Each structure stands twice: as C-alpha cells, then as structure tokens.
Amino acid sequence: MAQARGLPNYLTAQNLGNIGYQASLVGIMGVAMTVMLITGAFDLSVASVAALAAAILVGLAPQIGFPLAALAALITAAGIGLLNGAIVQFVGINAFIVTLGTLTAVRGLVLVLTDGRSLMVERADTLAQMLAFESTRVPVFWALLLIAAALCALGLTRRQPLVIGSGIVVAVLALLAGPAFSVAAPVVYLAIFTALVWAVLKFTVIGRNIYAVGGNAEAARLSGINVHAYKLGAFILSGLAAGFAGILFGCRLGAINPTALQGTELTVIAAAILGGTSLFGGAGSVVKTVVGALLLFTLTNGFNVLNLGASYQGLIEGVVVIAAAAIYTIGGERKRTRRVPAEASPVLETMPVPPSGAPV
Structure with a gap:
C-alpha cells in the first residue's frame, strides 16, 4: 500500500x-567543492567547518546579535580555509592529509566550544531574526518560467537538444507546482551562488585559469598564472561556503549539537x-554538482515516501555513486581512445613513402 501511495505523494x-x-x-x-576539485585538490573538513560556524553563531548571537555572529562565523570559516590552503601550498603536505587532520581538529574544537552538549538560542528576538533569514518562503513560479524560456532559447540558438529538454522539464515542473509555488530561502541562496560561480567559471579569465591550474599546474605556472593564488582562493571559497552552510544550519534549528553534520563531507x-x-x-x-546533490536527496526522499529502511537507503545510494563514477571513468577513457587515432592519423598520412627498394 505504501508503494501505491508513494508516487502521488512524491510528485x-x-x-x-x-x-x-x-x-x-x-x-x-558542493559548488565550492567542485571549484576545489577542478583545481586538483579537495577538502574533507567542510562539514566540521560548517558545524564550527553553526556553534559560533548559536553561541554568540544572543550576546552580540545575529549579523555580527554570522560575520564572526564566516571569518572563522574563511580563516580555516586559508590555513588549509597555506599548509598544502607552502608546506607541501597532501591536501587529503591536511584536511583530514583539520576535520578532526575542528570537530574537537566544536566539542570544546559546546562543552559536549547542545547549545540553544533562547532570546526570542534573535531567534526570530535567524528563522527569518533561513525559513522565509520565496515565490519562484514566474522565475522558473523565465529560466525555462531562457534555456529553450539558448538551446535553440546553439542547437543543443539537452538544453532545450532541460528548459521543458523546468517549465513542466513549474506548471505542475502552480503559481503559488514557493521555496525556502536556502534554495534561493543555492541558486544565486551556483549562478555566480558558473558565470565566473564559464565566462571569465579567472574561470579559464582555474581549469588550467587543475589541468596542468606546471604548464599554467609557465604561462604566467599564479597557481598558488588560485589554489589558495579555492580553499578560502570552500571555507566560506561551509561557513555559510553552517550559518543556515544553525538558523534552521536555533541550536547546535556537537555531532551535527558529521559525515556530510562525504555526501x-x-x-x-x-x-x-x-x-x-x-x-x-x-x-551538474547541484543536480547530483538533488539526485541524492531525491533518492533519500523517495525512500522515505516508500517507507524503505535506512539500511537499504545507504546501500542503494552507495551503488548509485559507484555506478556514476564508473560511467564517467569508462566514458572518459573511450573519448581519449577515440581522440588518439584522430590526432595521429594526419601525421601518418603526411609521412613520405620511401621509394621501392630504399632502406627504411
């Protein structure tokens, strides 16, 4: 019976x-992590940094107010990102080791700040500010239709069927939801942050340099790109994004538990x-990273609607991640295999053929 009711409830x-x-x-x-991965590094400490930012927010907001507490949380998170990047770039320790150590150290700092117990905002006015920042509903029906129209126009101009299909899907979802459809503020924050980072990566010199640094750091350095600056910037961006996520998490609950967000870095x-x-x-x-996050939570949400046990959820999600990685790996190898003959064939065609009887 749960399965029969699952689809209508889900849609x-x-x-x-x-x-x-x-x-x-x-x-x-995930958006900041993508920039980090593009540069050739990664950050395992993001969840711990987010938990620390939430602890700082919840601990300081009743004393100094929500805006200043949020600013303190962001500065702390950016400082941890800068520390990670400086150790990786200037000391030469592998990013995996550095951020794994930071993950443990920052989680310990969260335990120290919270004294191993949950913290809660008790001032009603401060809590109201936090909830307004995180839980405000924003109508998005007309915005979705505008995005759908833009995607369809872009797809038609560039003759990209996938982009056109994306626009149609967005339009259908908006029409199914109706004119009264609204989302919580964090969804809007995610959309704005994703659009900004996408525009920088797609249309600016900074974006091209980021891809160049990740593709071949030595070649990028020889071409005049400051590799250290770009990699440090990626670590700082990762810290800031984690700090902002922690602020949203603290505002969402008005409280923080020492074990909050544990394991989220893997997600x-x-x-x-x-x-x-x-x-x-x-x-x-x-x-695509945002789509990947939506896919993961779509699976989780669908499992909950169908009353599927948590053990099966983890199993299926793990299989999906492995399958996706395998598909991308195999697809990349096939593209490289096709590219090599295509690049080698003109060379072979232009090689002179020795005359008959001449030594090769």
Whole structure:
C-alpha cells in the first residue's frame, strides 16, 4: 500500500520543494567543492567547518546579535580555509592529509566550544531574526518560467537538444507546482551562488585559469598564472561556503549539537562525483554538482515516501555513486581512445613513402 501511495505523494509541489530545501546545504558546499576539485585538490573538513560556524553563531548571537555572529562565523570559516590552503601550498603536505587532520581538529574544537552538549538560542528576538533569514518562503513560479524560456532559447540558438529538454522539464515542473509555488530561502541562496560561480567559471579569465591550474599546474605556472593564488582562493571559497552552510544550519534549528553534520563531507564529495567532476582536476561543472546533490536527496526522499529502511537507503545510494563514477571513468577513457587515432592519423598520412627498394 505504501508503494501505491508513494508516487502521488512524491510528485506534490510541497515535496519537490522539500527536496530542494534538504539538498540546499550540501549543494552550497558542493559548488565550492567542485571549484576545489577542478583545481586538483579537495577538502574533507567542510562539514566540521560548517558545524564550527553553526556553534559560533548559536553561541554568540544572543550576546552580540545575529549579523555580527554570522560575520564572526564566516571569518572563522574563511580563516580555516586559508590555513588549509597555506599548509598544502607552502608546506607541501597532501591536501587529503591536511584536511583530514583539520576535520578532526575542528570537530574537537566544536566539542570544546559546546562543552559536549547542545547549545540553544533562547532570546526570542534573535531567534526570530535567524528563522527569518533561513525559513522565509520565496515565490519562484514566474522565475522558473523565465529560466525555462531562457534555456529553450539558448538551446535553440546553439542547437543543443539537452538544453532545450532541460528548459521543458523546468517549465513542466513549474506548471505542475502552480503559481503559488514557493521555496525556502536556502534554495534561493543555492541558486544565486551556483549562478555566480558558473558565470565566473564559464565566462571569465579567472574561470579559464582555474581549469588550467587543475589541468596542468606546471604548464599554467609557465604561462604566467599564479597557481598558488588560485589554489589558495579555492580553499578560502570552500571555507566560506561551509561557513555559510553552517550559518543556515544553525538558523534552521536555533541550536547546535556537537555531532551535527558529521559525515556530510562525504555526501558533498559524492554530489560532485555524481555531477561528473574529475577527482584529478581540470574538469567539472557546478550546475551538474547541484543536480547530483538533488539526485541524492531525491533518492533519500523517495525512500522515505516508500517507507524503505535506512539500511537499504545507504546501500542503494552507495551503488548509485559507484555506478556514476564508473560511467564517467569508462566514458572518459573511450573519448581519449577515440581522440588518439584522430590526432595521429594526419601525421601518418603526411609521412613520405620511401621509394621501392630504399632502406627504411
């Protein structure tokens, strides 16, 4: 009976908006993680940094107010990102080791700040500010139709059927949801952050340099690109995104538990992998990472609607991530295999043929 009721419940506008709301924090950290992976590094400490930012917010907001507490949380998170990047770039320690150590150290700092117990904002006015920042509903029906029209126009101009299909899907979802459809503020924050980072990566010199640094750091250095600056910037962006996600998490509950967001860093990396971001640098798309995050939470949400046990959820999600990584790996190898003969054939065709009887 649960399966018979599952599909109608799943396709409601409220549930679709809920999926975006659940995926928003992972999506925000995933966008920054994608930039990090493009540069050829990664950050395992994002969830711990987010938890620390939430602890700072909840601990300081009743004393100094929400805006100053949020600013302190962001500065702290950016400082940890800068520290990670400086150790990786200037000391030469592998990013995996550095950020794994930071993950443990920052989580310990969260335990120290919270004294191993939950913290809660008790001032009603401060809590109201926090909830307004995180839980405000934003109508998006007309915005979705505008995005759908833009996607269809772009797809028709560039003759890209996939882009046209994306626009049609967005339009259909908007029409199914209706003019009253609205989403929570974190979904809007995710959309704005993704659009900004996508535009920088797609249309600016900074974006091209980021891909160049990840593709071949030595070649980028020889061409005049400041490799250290770009990699440091990626670490700082990762820290800021984690800090902002932590602020949203603290505002969402008005409280923080010492074990909050534990293990979320793996979900963030999984979303990037599902989006096709290369773990070796030089390739990735923030839009696809957001789609990967939505896919992960779509699965989780669907499992909950169908009353599927948590054990099966983890198993199926793990298989999906491995399958996606395998598909991208095999597809990349086939593209490289096709490219080699295509590049080698003109050389073979232009080689002079020795005359008959001449030594080869």
